[in-house]
Amino acid sequence: MSDNSALELAKRLIACPSITPATGIVFDEMEAMLQPLGFEVSRFIAGDRPEDEGLGGAVENLFAIRRGPEGARHFAFAGHLDVVPPGEGWGSDPFVPKVKGDLLHGRGAVDMKGSIAAFVSTLHSLPSDLGTISLIITGDEEGPARFGTVALMDLMAERGITPDLCLVGEPTSVNQLGDMMKIGRRGSVNMWITVNGTQGHVAYPHLADNPITKLGTILSEIDALQLDEGTDWFQPSNIEFTDLSVGNPAHNVIPAKAEGRLSIRFNDQHSGDSLSGLVREIVERNGGELNPIISGEPFLTPPGELSGLIGEAITEVTGVEPELSTTGGTSDARFLSKIVPVVEFGLCNATMHKLDEAVAVDDLDQLAKIYALVVKRALS
Template sequence: WSVDPFGAVIRDDRLYGRGAVDMKAAIACFVAALARHGGGKGSVSLLITGDEEGPSIDGTRKVLDWLTARGERLDSCLVGEPTGVAAVGDTMKIGRRGSLNVKLSVFGTQGHSAYPHLADNPIPRLLAVLGQLTAAPLDEGSEHFDASSLAITTIDVGNKASNVIPAEVRAGFNIRFNDRHSSQSLREHITRVASLLAGRHELSFEVSGECFLTPPGPLSAAVAEAAHAVTGLECRPSTSGGTSDARFIRHHCPVVEFGLLSAQAHKVDEHVPLADLETLTRIYQGVLGQGVLERAP
């Protein structure tokens, strides 16, 4: 870093710091918009959590459980994730693809590479599974979603010797899936392929979130109208990118994500132009002015 990452340094009309884009600055814009907006017919609450980037065990999930236990009903939710592509106001997220992490271990018998007939090399069987899973696209996309994707993220035998056939090989891969699939249907597909090709093996699955969509409605219309009024841009609905806490909120109310430009997120010298903060604040203020966060959609 060229500045203190925790110093909120302003240089050349830009605010530098960790989370400047993702997404501490959006919190400041929320607060400023509420202060300018004043009162309304309903209640508006801010939920600020430090658990979104981690295992997401506490934070939003616990607050939602607490609200449910109290009989509280949410009408709408706006999440300040960075969504802009070329300019603040050009994109909102109305859903997200699901995310499934898979770990596959395939077992064989260790031996000397000069005597492969005395060993059982698990690597070809693992490659056969991965080859089958990646041989064809999972789908071609759907009305609101890009095509699902499978990315192999690791292959490891834990073997530094070039003349030893390993007894085990492990692979990890991540699937980002659209509304043509569920985590369960993908689990069944992967389990079926592994059972046919892997031989002795172990599979484990971790679901980061299911695919979801907030159909176009009052909330997305309010965001689009406010963004256009402030920037003159047509705010495009999108479902690309990774997961966020919106995946938990969607069970409780319509949810839209809208914030700053996403290109700087998680980067060294993460920064945001001060002008973008004012733009985002005015857009949030415009959404509040329409009352969509204060009434049932």
């Protein structure tokens, strides 16, 4: 294969350790791939992630653009070069890309250096005057995502740049390449509940105020909520309790404080603020305090031009009819959807974030062909 194949480019990116938040060498490699193709490359550090989040440090971002003729359409590809920590127990070094049989192994092979490599590979076959093409690449997707795509969008706004269509290369396929694309995602809000009481001896409850009882009432009321029954494109919103903490080492002491945490993944019938208000009323009515953090709002790109282009290209290359879905967790598409129609499509997600993460070499080649068709037809 040529040095510009999706496989070879993926190897180059995987060989750059880029545990979130990513900076430095992996962006050097990305810039080296794009500049010879006529892209203007901008790199910047947006901020430092707080150390108390466990993954502190600087975040690097890259925006690259190759402008087409005046008035030409603008197609954007978005992705991230940061990866999750590899963990212990790999069969080989996670940052030394290795082809074993039909698979390329390495951290980021699927999520999502492989799809970035596939897209860059297509650029070698696309005419430079086809239209405007940009890449929106962050080093802060796997973490809090505070200094990544949002900062890139600010940069684009400052320069008056707005794409017409945007493809995010997240690994969306399930059992085979092309069987699923994402046209939306649910929103996410995490909530911390604190109930303060009065410490005392269990034999003298009238001299104390037990916060556990109040917290139990709060959680019971929240658990009884039925938020919705789903929509045509979204599954029902769900509430999951994720932590309970009292920290009381003594069996004969009523504690002074009890805490709980819950997470709500919600569809487009709600907003983070509306759900926070709903839960806050229950919490405060029962003597507690609520601290919600909204990770993202739901979005939907209704079936249309972009999903049609991607679906047609998938079927032409693979023979597969893709399912249009809104399942799964959040992605940076939740930010980009505010300024441009966005659809997510990429590799099979079976090994993402796992030991010995791997992608089929043939899938990389097919993905590059799909991306090439999508871009050509979007800009024609």
